[in-house]
Amino acid sequence: MGDASLSLREQLAWGAFGLALFLGIWTFLSSSGVVPAQFLPSPLEVLNRIIRLMTNPFAGATLPQHLASSVQRYALGVLLAAAIGVPLGLLMGWFRLLDDIITPIFDGLRFIAPIAWVPFAALWFGTGIGGPVMIIFAGAFPPCLINAYRGARFVEPRMIEAARMLGTGNTRMILEILLPAATPSIVAGLRVSAGLGWQSLVGAELIVAAAGVGFMMVQAQANVATPTVMAGMLAIGVVGMLVDVLLRQGESWLRRRRGLEA
Amino acid sequence: MGSIRFDKVDKVFGPSTGGVKALDNINLEIGEKEFVAIVGPSGCGKTTCLRMVAGFEAPSAGVVSVSGKPVTSPGPDRAVVFQQFALFPWKSVRENIELGLRNKNLPTGERADLVAGALKLMNLESHAEAFPHQLSGGMQQRVAIARAYVLDPDVLLMDEPFGALDAQTRVVMQEELVRLARVNPRTVLFITHAVEEAVYLADRVAIMTRRPGRIKEVLDVRKIRQAENWDRHPRIEDVMDLESFVHLRTQIWKSLREEKGANVI
Numbered sequence: 001m002g003d004a005s006l007s008l009r010e011q012l013a014w015g016a017f018g019l020a021l022f023l024g025i026w027t028f029l030s031s032s033g034v035v036p037a038q039f040l041p042s043p044l045e046v047l048n049r050i051i052r053l054m055t056n057p058f059a060g061a062t063l064p065q066h067l068a069s070s071v072q073r074y075a076l077g078v079l080l081a082a083a084i085g086v087p088l089g090l091l092m093g094w095f096r097l098l099d100d101i102i103t104p105i106f107d108g109l110r111f112i113a114p115i116a117w118v119p120f121a122a123l124w125f126g127t128g129i130g131g132p133v134m135i136i137f138a139g140a141f142p143p144c145l146i147n148a149y150r151g152a153r154f155v156e157p158r159m160i161e162a163a164r165m166l167g168t169g170n171t172r173m174i175l176e177i178l179l180p181a182a183t184p185s186i187v188a189g190l191r192v193s194a195g196l197g198w199q200s201l202v203g204a205e206l207i208v209a210a211a212g213v214g215f216m217m218v219q220a221q222a223n224v225a226t227p228t229v230m231a232g233m234l235a236i237g238v239v240g241m242l243v244d245v246l247l248r249q250g251e252s253w254l255r256r257r258r259g260l261e262a
Numbered sequence: 263m264g265s266i267r268f269d270k271v272d273k274v275f276g277p278s279t280g281g282v283k284a285l286d287n288i289n290l291e292i293g294e295k296e297f298v299a300i301v302g303p304s305g306c307g308k309t310t311c312l313r314m315v316a317g318f319e320a321p322s323a324g325v326v327s328v329s330g331k332p333v334t335s336p337g338p339d340r341a342v343v344f345q346q347f348a349l350f351p352w353k354s355v356r357e358n359i360e361l362g363l364r365n366k367n368l369p370t371g372e373r374a375d376l377v378a379g380a381l382k383l384m385n386l387e388s389h390a391e392a393f394p395h396q397l398s399g400g401m402q403q404r405v406a407i408a409r410a411y412v413l414d415p416d417v418l419l420m421d422e423p424f425g426a427l428d429a430q431t432r433v434v435m436q437e438e439l440v441r442l443a444r445v446n447p448r449t450v451l452f453i454t455h456a457v458e459e460a461v462y463l464a465d466r467v468a469i470m471t472r473r474p475g476r477i478k479e480v481l482d483v484r485k486i487r488q489a490e491n492w493d494r495h496p497r498i499e500d501v502m503d504l505e506s507f508v509h510l511r512t513q514i515w516k517s518l519r520e521e522k523g524a525n526v527i
Contacts, residue, residue, distance in 0.1 A: 156348075158344055158346060158348040159348060159350065161316075161318055161336065161342070161344075161348065162342070162344065162348040162349075162350070163350075163361070164317075164318075164335075164336040165316060165317075165336045165337070165338065165340065165341060165342045166338055166341075166361050166362035166365055166409070166413070167337055167338040167362060167365035167366065167413075168361065168365050169365065172364075172365065176350075176353075176361070177350065180350070180352035181352075183352075258351060258352065258395070
């Protein structure tokens, strides 16, 4: 057990088995009456609801429309986090003074859960697009910064020595040596950021926002429309998974290009 | 231009009191276009000597100077060839060689000519667009040497450059280096623990003691090389067969053997 790695087909088979088992138990629990159907809608019911939500609006929009506004905020928040976090991390990895100034503040701030920013996010940026974007940013920013920083900080010393001996100045050192050397670490950080950002988004939308999957779920909860809540959860899971798969593809493409993997 | 001087140099690693003394009173002068090899047991501090000339380390006492000026930081006037090549894996061969020239702000046309010259010099023309991981160790080290040569440095610092190569490649690179030294003589500081390599390549060989490293003796190889006319033999194995070569090699071996625990070499 656990010693031989499984073939892809076996892996897929076991994955399907797990999924079937999960759906089976779920169906059994909800349709046998062990759990009241209102508390736990059956998979079929959720599927039906998803199909209906594709065209029929709930809480002002269809499911695709809710998803679109969520993804829009999400993309904005994560891109902002990457656009600020990665350069700042690289700079901190190269300039010791900047590291000394920022690290203590950052180490304190990063332990504040993104959700904890909700009151101020709503106060400062409103409940439209700004507030949720800020909460996503709060979730996605730390991994961007930390991974860029570590990537830059732990570049092979030989690389830096070689670059210095060639007369490389600060700007070029950061752009042409630290950035490419730290790229695997940065990409790994982006994956974590993307995951945390997506999780923060839904949390944020539960509270602030006038559209989005999280908003749809809160409205459904108020109407005790449990299948709709479940449909939202499913959509969140699937989109999150898709984003991760995409980023993982990007990561392995990058590694192959560097000759790190066959 | 292009001389190296160690003047009463000490190096202590760790705290200034209670640290480990790596180098003790190093005095050595390397003249213009002279090729000096430092040999010594592992951990004797020979690489530290080179790193101080490169500006990667500062002496704890004494002065290291190049062309009469004390070394303060790394710079392209002192090109380094590392044992582990230290090429940039995300840059092509051409880009690796070109970086130093871009840092010098040379115009594009001039850069291209110099890179082309360096590629030709090291027989790398057909690999200009390749990435380091696509090349063998020997080829990678050719790139590193080209990257150093193209800077037209005052001194060339080579830190066991062939230590990571297999025996055959090593021999080819040694011959190549002798060829280079004839075409384009440089002031070279060459670190190695391979005695034959030092004798084959260098004008003078400095022998170091175990830690704390001191320079025990400096042998003039050039005198013997010229007197015995080694250079009429194009192949390294023929030179290594000569009585004068064997004699010199044995002399250095014995000197190193006297070092306590020098059985590692």
